[in-house]
Amino acid sequence: MIINDNIHFLYICVYFFPVPRVVQRIQAVPVSGDPQSLSLGCQFTAVFTDYTVTWTRDGTVLAEIKRSAGDESRVCLTITKASNKDLGKYRCSLLCSHGSVILDYLLTYEVLSDIVILANPQKNITAAPTELVGEEEDVKCSCLLFKEDFLSEQYFDKNQPASLVTEKEHFGEGMHRRAFRTRLKAGMVPVFTQGHHCVLKVHNAISYGTQNNEELVQKNYNLAVEECHVQNTAREYIKVWTAVAQTQDAFGEVPEIIPIYLVHRPSNDIPYATLEEELMGEFVKYSVRDGKEINLKRNDSEAGQKCCTFQHWVYHKTEGNLLVTDMQGVGMRLTDVGIATCKKGYKGFKGNCATSFIDQFKALHLCNKYCEILGLKSLQPKPKKTVVPKPKPTQPVTKTKKTIGPTLKSKS
Ligand SMILES: [Zn+2]
Structure with missing residues (x-):
């Protein structure tokens, strides 16, 4: 049986x-x-x-x-x-x-x-791409300018005519946009020189579910503008931080977030894009936790650590209301960064990343020697001591309950 x-x-x-x-x-x-x-x-x-x-x-x-x-x-x-x-x-x-x-x-x-090494924009670019052949395209470029209060006073400068030759095939693809190599044939002087190797990033508004052409163009415009606001604002923050970091001799070289420009391409179906210098070399993303390279090598680098220190500094400076995220680039030169703000925005500025990025940063960030140089306090709770030392009789026994790091307060 x-x-x-x-x-x-x-x-x-x-x-x-x-x-x-x-x-x-x-x-x-x-x-x-x-x-x-x-x-x-x-x-x-x-x-x-x-x-x-x-x-x-x-x-x-x-x-x-x-x-x-x-x-x-x-x-x-x-x-x-x-x-x-x-x-x-x-x-x-x-x-x-x-x-x-x-x-x-x-x-x-x-x-x-x-x-995994994904086919992200600008990942693992090898130097000296081949000469571009193609039709020259007349475009208009515009630079985002800032007044003293750079968070709330941002405006685009007048359009500058320029001409580009762009590769037909994109070389990198992110979540919502594609990156194309382009060569500047004329214009944008003195920011770029003639023949400068640049990258044109085009947002794919179709993935947002927009229907008619008018909506599509509007969405495409909004996304390109948002990208300019985010990266160039992050650049303003890193400029202020650079001035602070450079007061400390031990700090050394400081990372830079490269500027990006708004491009209008009247002859293209997707008429708005952003333009930036092409970074040559190995493109890496730095871990929010310890600044290590996010790839198989997991290299520790000075650039990665300094990126984390910059994030901590901004977090502290804005009382936990704003964080520059997605620190990535080639060595000390960064691009494709994001900004997360508290839900209501910070001083009128709203980022392009979820607020949860801020909480994640607070939970994960490990201070490094550059945080120490700048006197930033750890965001992590101190480990509980098993043995409580007796207070010395000479010291007043005041029990101050200390909050670790700046607290996340929602404004007003
Ligand atoms: Zn830190």
Whole structure:
């Protein structure tokens, strides 16, 4: 009686074997030697019968693995050539005769870009691109100018005629925009020289669900303008910070956020874009936590650490209401930065990133030596001491409850 035997065995399992347990929940890790892949893995124990592990994403089965009793090695799912398309909710289910376990994991863009080298704008540019051939295009460029209170007083300068030759194929793609190499043939003097290697970034307004052409152009304009406001405002902040940092001899070189310009392309279907200098060299993103490069090498760098110090300084200066985010670029030269502000905005300025970035920064930022040089206080709660030292009798015993770092207050 096979059936009865099976049932009998099941009873033995249920009564005598503990249910499977989780040793390690799902984690995303790099795949050694393959910078474009990532691996999701977890580990179980107390699996005393043969079992099946099933991986799904958003309900679709991706893999089913049969395993023998007692095999407690890590269970992995490798995602090769990982891209934005692989984002979503992953589930790993273990099923055996004496129990089941379900683990969920949300693969976010942050984690993905942290592990995998994505085809981001300007990522890993090699120097000296080939000569561009193509039609010259007449455009108008405009520079964002600031008055003394740079947050609330920003305006575009009058248009300057310029002429560009742009590559047909984009070389980088971010979440909402594409980057094209372009060569300045005339105009924009003295900011650029003739033949300057530049990058034209075009927002894809279609992905925002706009319908008619008028709406599309309006959205395209708004996005390009927002980009100019954000990056150039961040640039103003870093200028002020530079002056502060340079009062300390030990600080050394200071990172720069490069300026970007608004471009009107009357002859193009998507008429607005931004223009900036092309940064030559390896493009890296710096971790918000410790400034390490977000790639497989995870190099520690002076530029990355100084970026974090700059973020901390702005956070402190604005009492936790504004944060410059997405610190990235080539060495000390940064671009594609973002700004997060508190929900209501800060002094009339609203950023392009979620307010949650500010909380995340507060939770993750680890001060480095450059924070120390500038006298910035740690944002992390001090570890609790196990032994409470007795107060010295000579000192007054005042118990001041200290808040760590500037608190996140919503304005008024
Ligand atoms: Zn710090």
